[in-house]
Amino acid sequence: MFKDVYVFIEQREGVIQNVALELLGKARVLADTLNEKVVGILLGHNITDKAQDLIACGADKIICADDESLKDYVTEPYTQAITQIIKEKNPSAILIGATTIGRDLGPRISARVSTGLTADCTSLEVGENRDLLMTRPAFGGNVMATIVCQDHRPQMSTVRPGVMKAFEKDASRTGEVETITINFDKSKFRVRLVETVKETKDLVDITEANVLISGGRGVGNQEGFDKLKDLANVLDAEVSASRAMVDSGLINHDRQVGQTGKTVRPDLYFAMGISGAIQHLAGMEESELIIAINKDKDAPIFQTADLGIVGDIKAIVPMLTEALKK
Amino acid sequence: MKIIVCIKQVPDTTEIKLDPVTGTLIRDGVPSIMNPDDKCGLEMALQLKDEFGAHVTVITMGPPQAELILREAYALGADRAIHLSDRKFAGADTLATSNAIAGALRQLDFDLVITGRQAIDGDTAQVGPQIAEHLDLPQVSYLEDIKFDGKNLFTMRRATEEGYQVLEAEAPVVVTVLSSGSKPRYMSVNGIVTAYQKEVETWNFDNISVAEEKLGLKGSPTKVFKSFTKSVKPAGEIFEGDAKEAVEVIVNKLKEKFII
Numbered sequence: 001m002f003k004d005v006y007v008f009i010e011q012r013e014g015v016i017q018n019v020a021l022e023l024l025g026k027a028r029v030l031a032d033t034l035n036e037k038v039v040g041i042l043l044g045h046n047i048t049d050k051a052q053d054l055i056a057c058g059a060d061k062i063i064c065a066d067d068e069s070l071k072d073y074v075t076e077p078y079t080q081a082i083t084q085i086i087k088e089k090n091p092s093a094i095l096i097g098a099t100t101i102g103r104d105l106g107p108r109i110s111a112r113v114s115t116g117l118t119a120d121c122t123s124l125e126v127g128e129n130r131d132l133l134m135t136r137p138a139f140g141g142n143v144m145a146t147i148v149c150q151d152h153r154p155q156m157s158t159v160r161p162g163v164m165k166a167f168e169k170d171a172s173r174t175g176e177v178e179t180i181t182i183n184f185d186k187s188k189f190r191v192r193l194v195e196t197v198k199e200t201k202d203l204v205d206i207t208e209a210n211v212l213i214s215g216g217r218g219v220g221n222q223e224g225f226d227k228l229k230d231l232a233n234v235l236d237a238e239v240s241a242s243r244a245m246v247d248s249g250l251i252n253h254d255r256q257v258g259q260t261g262k263t264v265r266p267d268l269y270f271a272m273g274i275s276g277a278i279q280h281l282a283g284m285e286e287s288e289l290i291i292a293i294n295k296d297k298d299a300p301i302f303q304t305a306d307l308g309i310v311g312d313i314k315a316i317v318p319m320l321t322e323a324l325k326k
Numbered sequence: 327m328k329i330i331v332c333i334k335q336v337p338d339t340t341e342i343k344l345d346p347v348t349g350t351l352i353r354d355g356v357p358s359i360m361n362p363d364d365k366c367g368l369e370m371a372l373q374l375k376d377e378f379g380a381h382v383t384v385i386t387m388g389p390p391q392a393e394l395i396l397r398e399a400y401a402l403g404a405d406r407a408i409h410l411s412d413r414k415f416a417g418a419d420t421l422a423t424s425n426a427i428a429g430a431l432r433q434l435d436f437d438l439v440i441t442g443r444q445a446i447d448g449d450t451a452q453v454g455p456q457i458a459e460h461l462d463l464p465q466v467s468y469l470e471d472i473k474f475d476g477k478n479l480f481t482m483r484r485a486t487e488e489g490y491q492v493l494e495a496e497a498p499v500v501v502t503v504l505s506s507g508s509k510p511r512y513m514s515v516n517g518i519v520t521a522y523q524k525e526v527e528t529w530n531f532d533n534i535s536v537a538e539e540k541l542g543l544k545g546s547p548t549k550v551f552k553s554f555t556k557s558v559k560p561a562g563e564i565f566e567g568d569a570k571e572a573v574e575v576i577v578n579k580l581k582e583k584f585i586i
Contacts, residue, residue, distance in 0.1 A: 074493075075455075100468050114421070117420065140340060144555070147551060149547050235586075309566075
């Protein structure tokens with residue numbers, strides 16, 4: 001009997017990643033619908049103390065494997081650990097964050113246990129016959145496809161960071177923590193991690209910003225970009241960008257919003273000089289309030305914006321910054 | 327050294343537009359290209375060939391017209407081209423696709439298998455790692471750079487959200503490559519001329535010894551339940567006027583939503 005919704009709890013250097021909390025939030029909704037449990041899979045070294053917090057974030061149970069081989073993510077030890085858990089526990093579904101770790105791990109596990117894996121989902125629901133309906137963008141974000149995995153278990157999906165809502169933390173929740181030992185076959189550990197290097201200069205994650213000032217082709221140059229920064233300072237916002245600005249070298253790729261960048265859902269999203277290609281919209285259309293400024297009144301961004309201003313950002317942005325300072 | 331590069335022919339999704347009336351995809355006139363990540367994977371292989379004299383085989387699975395990208399690979403410098411094509415492979419999800427390709431790779435000799443990280447039509451990034459698993463080989467995905475020691479050891483740079491990791495593995499290994507890893511070379515005139523004289527081997531079901539129930543639609547655990555284009559939400563307010571008025575409109579909106 002396959003049951004319960006499992007969540008891979010991604011940690012890096014012992015820090016639980018936000019996407020894991022988002023997945024616990026989604027798993028909570030799915031499990032409540034199915035009348036099943038949410039089980040977190042926590043792999044690492046000296047991480048058992050994180051389990052209680054994960055229960056507060058929506059899990060009913062945490063399965064924890066604490067081993068030196070699991071300290072940093074490497075494909076094979078993690079695959080062996082999760083495969084063992086799948087074989088012992090028979091989960092109905094496993095959700096994994098669609099990060100560089102999750103998208104390496106997910107397909108390896110799915111091939112080992114011969115089940116289906118749906119990549120980079122942006123929506124998960126329970127269907128009529130209790131199967132998961134896993135929806136994801138395809139064709140560069142031009143089409144949405146809902147995928148099912150009817151005859152194989154577990155149903156697996158990687159889920160885009162920033163899309164699902166985390167469960168509101170409730171410290172009074174109680175749950176079970178099970179510690180397990182993984183029977184590793186170390187002869188298969190054939191990849192050695194030599195070093196991990198962090199090189200992101202500014203560590204702000206745009207997916208966590210409440211307000212984003214996003215610039216596109218219309219920003220033009222460094223001067224235009226600096227004006228966005230001025231506005232961002234006044235609004236306590238972060239600056240993000242469409243692909244055009246990243247390609248021009250004005251901003252780092254980690255601040256790109258869209259199909260090949262990040263998915264964001266801030267309270268307020270300013271689209272400045274962004275035409276609104278489908279690839280961009282895929283990354284920001286869930287924002288609470290979207291204000292777009294663009295010279296071209298036919299720009300597709302105006303179809304998605306709650307407020308569209310036909311005008312020149314070069315004139316409007318500095319004036320807006322001044323007005324908001326008051 | 328023997329290298330196999332897995333490549334895929336894809337529609338150039340950046341050229342796909344939606345019909346504004348029906349909301350359906352306009353596929354007519356959309357060009358087919360070699361998937362960008364795969365093309366950079368081929369470039370990585372050709373650079374190893376330049377340095378170490380490797381033999382480079384390209385392999386693709388797809389309908390008859392996919393032969394075009396194999397010719398392109400010849401023109402870029404590949405040494406051998408294999409086209410996996412059979413109706414039994416059709417309708418495959420990533421797992422069934424990886425079963426077919428892994429079956430073909432089992433017939434070949436190699437030190438390194440390179441795939442693109444993901445194809446732009448599906449964006450799944452799953453087939454490379456799944457191939458590695460079927461072949462029981464180590465994998466390194468999101469590769470930006472690879473170094474070979476000339477004997478047996480690969481040192482690889484893997485991109486992460488925060489920076490990168492350096493990993494080592496002995497041959498044979500399967501890697502998936504990012505477009506940012508290398509800039510593909512141009513086809514040489516001589517390459518283009520000879521590309522059509524070279525043989526593209528066509529392999530079908532009988533060449534790969536994989537059970538039929540692991541292939542194509544039958545071998546696919548995932549099925550498309552439905553597909554749709556996103557519903558267009560009703561357009562918001564549009565304001566057209568001078569900059570000063572525009573600023574007032576924005577400020578009022580922010581006040582209305584209690585943001586300021």
